[in-house]
Amino acid sequence: MIRYGRLWLLTCVLAPVALNAQDATPSANPSPDAQVYFIPFSHLDFFWGGTREECLARGNQIIAKAIQLANRSPKFRFLLEDDVFVANYMDSHPGSQEVTDLKRLVKEGRIEIAPKWVGIFQGLPDGEVHARNMAIGKRYAHDVFGVDPQVAHLGDLPGYALQLPQILQQSRVPYAVMTRMGPTDKSLFLWRAPDGSKTLVWNALKGYGWGTFLTSKTTSDEQKQERLRKDVADLRANYAGPIFMNWGSDLFTPADDLVAQVEKFDRPGPTRLVIATPTDFFREARKVPGVPETSGEIPDSWPNIVS
Numbered sequence: 001m002i003r004y005g006r007l008w009l010l011t012c013v014l015a016p017v018a019l020n021a022q023d024a025t026p027s028a029n030p031s032p033d034a035q036v037y038f039i040p041f042s043h044l045d046f047f048w049g050g051t052r053e054e055c056l057a058r059g060n061q062i063i064a065k066a067i068q069l070a071n072r073s074p075k076f077r078f079l080l081e082d083d084v085f086v087a088n089y090m091d092s093h094p095g096s097q098e099v100t101d102l103k104r105l106v107k108e109g110r111i112e113i114a115p116k117w118v119g120i121f122q123g124l125p126d127g128e129v130h131a132r133n134m135a136i137g138k139r140y141a142h143d144v145f146g147v148d149p150q151v152a153h154l155g156d157l158p159g160y161a162l163q164l165p166q167i168l169q170q171s172r173v174p175y176a177v178m179t180r181m182g183p184t185d186k187s188l189f190l191w192r193a194p195d196g197s198k199t200l201v202w203n204a205l206k207g208y209g210w211g212t213f214l215t216s217k218t219t220s221d222e223q224k225q226e227r228l229r230k231d232v233a234d235l236r237a238n239y240a241g242p243i244f245m246n247w248g249s250d251l252f253t254p255a256d257d258l259v260a261q262v263e264k265f266d267r268p269g270p271t272r273l274v275i276a277t278p279t280d281f282f283r284e285a286r287k288v289p290g291v292p293e294t295s296g297e298i299p300d301s302w303p304n305i306v307s
Contacts, residue, residue, distance in 0.1 A: 034242075034243050034270065034271045035243065035272055035274065035284070036228075036245050036273045037242060037243065037244055037276040037280060037281040037284075038214075038245050038247060038262055038274065038275050038276060039211070039245060039247065039276060039277065039281065040077060040078050040211075040254050040258060040275065041079035041080075041246060041247070042059075042062045042080075042081075042248045042249075042251060042253065043156055043179075043248060043252070044059055044062075044080070044081055044082045044085045044119070045119070045155070045156065045250045046118070048250050048251065049251045055251065056085060058251045059085035059088060059089065062251065062253050063080065063089045063102070064089075064098060065254055066080075066111060067098055067105065067111070069254055070110050071101060075259050075275055076254075076275065077110055077275050077276055077277050077280075078110075078112070078254065078277075079112045079277060080111065080112065080113050081114050081155050082114050082116060082118050083116065083136075083137045083140045083141060084117055086102075086114075086140075087140060089102070090102070103144075106145045106147055107146060107147065109277060110277075111277075112149070112278060113147065113149055114137055114149055114152070115141065115148075115149035115150065115151070115152055115171060115172075115173045116133050116137040116152055117134075117136040117137040117140065118133060118137075119155055119156075119157070120133060121300070122159055122160050122161040123159055130164070131167055134168070134173065135171065137149075138171055138173075148172065149173070150173060150279055150282070151173070151176065151279055151282060152168060152173050152175070152176040153177045153179075154176055154178055154179060156179055156208060157178070157179070157180060158181055158300050158301045158302040159297075159300035159301060160178070160181070160297065161297060162193060162194065162295065162296050162297040163193050164191075164199070165191050165192060165193040165197045165198055166193035166194070166195050168199050169193075169197040169198070169199065170197075173199075174199065174200060174282075175200050175201075175202075175279075175282040176199050176200075176202075177202045177204065177244065177278060178202070178203045178204060179204045179208035180204070180207070180208070181298050181301055182201070182204070182205070182298070183203060185238055186203055186238065186294065187203055187205060187235055187238065187239040188200070188203070188239060188241055188285055189291060189292050189293065189294050190291050190292070191293075191294055191295070192293055192294070192295040193295070194295075198293070200282065202244045202278075202281070202282075204244065204246060206231060206234075206245075207246075208246045208248070209246065209247075209248065209249040210231070210246055211245040211246055211247035211248075212247055212249065214228070214261060215255055215257075215258060221264060221265075224265065229271065241284075241288035242285055244278070245273075259275065262275055
């Protein structure tokens with residue numbers, strides 16, 4: 001059980017400072033070559049598509065489809081970014097073959113679950129809420145699936161508390177993904193909390209729905225290949241390491257032909273695509289030399305949140 005002092009937890013939210021870039025130097029000489037880790041997921045967004053119960057029911061459909069596709073293809077991978085949706089699926093399918101399959105797929109690393117319980121805004125709850133969110137998520141993953149998730153996927157958050165790396169480190173979570181509002185000139189960076197704790201962060205400059213263009217039914221393969229080339233070149237202006245490409249959006253269900261669609265773009269050449277999980281990506285990203293460091297709060301960008 002992870003323990004936190006209330007005074008420290010409250011400090012996590014009450015001491016904002018400006019974002020401060022310590023080193024804007026690219027991590028290595030930019031190269032046109034790129035290993036793109038294609039990460040299928042669904043942003044499990046409470047209340048965006050209906051009531052809590054309606055969103056959880058949609059989550060059940062998404063998880064069932066991910067299990068089906070993983071059983072069909074050994075190349076399929078999927079991220080479940082919040083454990084509250086996983087728990088609802090487990091509780092509503094007791095004793096089923098699907099539950100057995102999900103546990104096996106998670107243990108094999110083909111479906112990745114979260115170290116956090118639910119996606120919550122950074123600036124509204126006090127620090128204890130964030131600490132408990134991580135502690136409950138970690139405990140659930142360990143007790144039910146026997147795994148220790150390492151990557152916090154921070155889907156669609158409009159801002160970040162400056163002490164989050166401290167909470168992540170004390171929760172044994174070394175990696176995170178920002179899908180919105182990160183530094184505009186950094187793809188991979190170390191985010192430092194006031195106490196010196198650091199988290200290696202992938203900053204999704206192209207957005208968390210970036211990879212969905214590869215499975216579009218309205219554009220040609222040639223148009224997709226050209227956009228892929230251009231997008232990778234944009235990222236290569238400041239970054240030379242492996243690339244994280246999300247596929248998915250709010251309450252997305254993976255397509256039946258997802259693997260076949262992606263494999264068309266894994267051709268011999270400078271840009272290679274591999275269907276992966278966030279953990280697969282960070283195993284390579286942690287080897288990148290000269291990663292720039294950043295500290296400070298990222299204030300909420302949506303003015304309607306507090307009111």
